[in-house]
Amino acid sequence: MTRYIAVATLFLLVILVLSRAFQLKKMGIKAIRFGEMDKKDFLIPPPNWIILIYIFTGTWLVNRQILLEEQSLKKIYGEKYMEYCNKVRRFL
Template sequence: MQGYIAVTTISLLIILVIIRSIQLKKFGINVFKFGHMDKKDFIIPPFALLLLYLITSNAFNLPRLGTELFTNGIVGWIGVALCSAGLLLFLYSLISFGKSFRVGIDEESPGTLITTGAFSISRNPIYTAFGMVLCGEFLIYPNWILLIYLISAFWLFNRQVRLEEQSLVKIYGEEYVQYCQNVRRYI
């Protein structure tokens, strides 16, 4: 059961991003600015596909990579709760973002600065949601490869957030600086 929830969570995250990008495309907004400012972003998709395989292989008993570090059903259910909370935060973030949602840094047509909804709790609720989901996935499947993913993801999220912050200061100036003083980077 926990494995199916893990696969469903990852799948829903992907589906929600695709649906939102299709919705915004109807308004003439190109959501995917991924890799425009930093070409190293293109190393992320193969790792994301491997993550998807790791989660799916565990749920559907396909050939597995890595070994489990521990087995504990209660910890797995805590993982389910983290995945669920992360998914809800992600959905709330997409709704709060409105037409300003982008994947990557968009300095050409960034949209308005969003400081309400999920963004009144965290300056980066989407990254926080992804982090919650990845922690949950690891607790469901405590595999050493997923642990490496988790650590790497936190490093990559923080790297991306800092790049975005530099860009947001250029775009929004003092309004963004003031927002940073009032709202934490994560939770």
């Protein structure tokens, strides 16, 4: 499952960069021309809010998975797992 998410993320990132390059080309700005010192020629990374959405979504998914695993471990091991939880922290 994680491989699919990684592939989808990389694919979407490439799509975003290419779509932005095509938008710049329509406006007459040539992207990806390195070596020239003109201020209008540069490669624009995707907007910061997209990266933030990925970070928040990834954090939420990991936390959700941990909570689900903790519930199942409580059912399986009971009191021994609760003693273990008191000895160790959840996150590093």
